[in-house]
Amino acid sequence: MSPNVHSAVLSRRRLLQGIAAFSTSVLVSGCNKALTVSSLPTSAQLATGPQQPVPSGPVSQASLSVSSTTVGNIGQGFAGLSYEKSALCEPLFSAANTDLVGLFKLLGPGVLRIGGNSVDQSVWVQGGAGRTAGQIAPSDVAALAACVIEADWQCIYGINLGGAATGATTPELAAAEVAYAAQQFGPSLIGIEIGNECDGYGAPSSYFAGNWSLAQFEALWEQFRTAIQAKTPGVTITGPASGSHESTWTVPFGQAVGSSDLALLTQHYYRGNGQSSNATAANLLSPDSNLQNNLAILSAGAKSSGIPFRMAECNSYYGGGATGVSDTYASSLWVIDFLFNCAQGGAAGVNLHGGGNTSCYTPIADSEGAVIEARPVFYGMTLFTQAGQGKLCQTGLSAAQIDATAYAVKTASGGLNIVVVNKDPSQNLQLTATLPQIASSAKLLSMTQLSNGASGPNLAATSDVTIQGGTINPDGSFSPSAAYGLSADSSLLSFYVPALSAVLIQTAA
Numbered sequence: 419m420s421p422n423v424h425s426a427v428l429s430r431r432r433l434l435q436g437i438a439a440f441s442t443s444v445l446v447s448g449c450n451k452a453l454t455v456s457s458l459p460t461s462a463q464l465a466t467g468p469q470q471p472v473p474s475g476p477v478s479q480a481s482l483s484v485s486s487t488t489v490g491n492i493g494q495g496f497a498g499l500s501y502e503k504s505a506l507c508e509p510l511f512s513a514a515n516t517d518l519v520g521l522f523k524l525l526g527p528g529v530l531r532i533g534g535n536s537v538d539q540s541v542w543v544q545g546g547a548g549r550t551a552g553q554i555a556p557s558d559v560a561a562l563a564a565c566v567i568e569a570d571w572q573c574i575y576g577i578n579l580g581g582a583a584t585g586a587t588t589p590e591l592a593a594a595e596v597a598y599a600a601q602q603f604g605p606s607l608i609g610i611e612i613g614n615e616c617d618g619y620g621a622p623s624s625y626f627a628g629n630w631s632l633a634q635f636e637a638l639w640e641q642f643r644t645a646i647q648a649k650t651p652g653v654t655i656t657g658p659a660s661g662s663h664e665s666t667w668t669v670p671f672g673q674a675v676g677s678s679d680l681a682l683l684t685q686h687y688y689r690g691n692g693q694s695s696n697a698t699a700a701n702l703l704s705p706d707s708n709l710q711n712n713l714a715i716l717s718a719g720a721k722s723s724g725i726p727f728r729m730a731e732c733n734s735y736y737g738g739g740a741t742g743v744s745d746t747y748a749s750s751l752w753v754i755d756f757l758f759n760c761a762q763g764g765a766a767g768v769n770l771h772g773g774g775n776t777s778c779y780t781p782i783a784d785s786e787g788a789v790i791e792a793r794p795v796f797y798g799m800t801l802f803t804q805a806g807q808g809k810l811c812q813t814g815l816s817a818a819q820i821d822a823t824a825y826a827v828k829t830a831s832g833g834l835n836i837v838v839v840n841k842d843p844s845q846n847l848q849l850t851a852t853l854p855q856i857a858s859s860a861k862l863l864s865m866t867q868l869s870n871g872a873s874g875p876n877l878a879a880t881s882d883v884t885i886q887g888g889t890i891n892p893d894g895s896f897s898p899s900a901a902y903g904l905s906a907d908s909s910l911l912s913f914y915v916p917a918l919s920a921v922l923i924q925t926a927a
Contacts, residue, residue, distance in 0.1 A: 467861055467903030473846040473916040475874075480817035482851040484826045484836065490762040490810035492827060495572060497757055497799050498529035499781060500731045500769035503576055504536035506558040507549050509787030510773075513564035517789035520894025521782055521796070522569035525803050529608065530566055531574040531684075531730050531769040533659060537614040538580030538625065541587055542595035556598055563602035572608045574656055574684070574730060574769075575599050579613030580625035582638060589645035596646045600653055609654045609682055611730070612642050615661035617668075632667055636674055643679065656682040659730065664712050668727075669719030677724040682766070684730035685716055692778065697740035699748035699877045703821070703841050706759070713763025726766040732756070733771045734795075739779030746794055747867040747918075748877040749779070753798035754839050754920055758825040761810055770799065792890040794867075797883045800890065801865050804922055805835045811854070820845050822915065832927035840915040843877075847915040856909050857925035861901035866919040875918035 499522075505511065510518065522528060539552060546555030566573045577595055581587035596610050613619075616639075620630025635658070643655055657680060660668045664685060672683045689706060690696055720727045734744040734752060743749070753770070760768050772780025775790055781799060783790040811826040811834070821841040828834055834855060840847055863886040867875040870882070888898030904911055904923065915921050 470902035477846045483814040485812045486854040487812040488809045495529040496767045498769040500531040500771040501773045502534035502536040511562040511565040513568040517893045519569045524894045533576035537576040574609040576611040583625040593645040593649040609656035617660045617663045664715045672723040683727035686731040688736035692735035692737040692740040717764035729768045733779040744779035749795040750798040789892045836923040839920040851911045853909040860904040860925045
């Protein structure tokens, strides 16, 4: 890195270019036209590639309309990952961990967020030996930065704020850590996050139990920000990393701090408590009105303050997830809806939290620094990223009582990619899609699950998820079978969406 730290950190303008532009409206309308077999395409444009097989079991006719109306945006690095800062004390993050780097690369250029509860339990030790619990040493940060750079990712890096309650950390310590991190990451550092879920610091047994408010947080946060900026001028700051309280904490904080001192609002979201009796696959796959409400609040707040927002720590159920739900095929289907819903709701990106081998919700399982496997939720993330970047188009899906969702992405190359998720346990869909443009070619990839000896997918399965028959290996290698070729008639496409599956249709203009 150049001695001039200004050249090592992203400017606010570059951050805003590096993350997705945010949208403030969501509109999905129904298509009421009844579909008959005679309305299916006539194969005027012949399919290239193997033909999609007819699924076994009952098949329902359905229709999908895609318009050119934009309802959101997906930019580079939209689907990212989040890890506890304590992971820096393990031999996980390094450029030599080719398995982890390979899995990161499979998702494309992304954003890694380092945070979690362990942020406020991790203290910078300039002369530390490294890989010591509770301490962050220069070697830990250097290894993390090398891993991120090798994967062609970027990083949101969290630092301790809660420890200020006991003097375990200070603005000066935070500033020293950030200066070193900025030097190591260079332009791969897109934000410094001060503290974690600071809206909960006043809870019993927490850092400022019984004596905490937004005003107190803003004052303490400003002390840290000022010290950081003094030592590393121009470094980008994000926050407040709220656990909830969108309308009473996150949005007011952004408005109070302002866009000149804050480049990105960060918010956390989980569907519920992993230990709750409501933490079921059926609940996870059902429409999430609370998410929609929170996105609306954040989107409006982002628009009024001029600061985009990112769902920087998310997953299915908090507390590590719900066993038998968060670690199963149900999460593969859920995460596709979740990511698209966040994009439609105006988020600049999403970071799925995880790490370890016992965590039910982790996208990538690891133990003692070694990658174990890509979990089911990672498959859903992969299918989402394969849909590409660009503008989200308005869709209208008419599928009677079948529980299905559909999304469309208009890419920079002019192509239109469509994702349809069928969550019905037994009913297959035969879908006719009406596009806003003529497709010169179209191909389909399918994500499903099938255990040995089973007749169909099982939401409770923890393995045997595939995308077009391909398994994602621990090193990130992935060799799906040839995509199915689809026939098109003008702007019409026809294809199947089997029960409990998701399909990705990629078209060229």
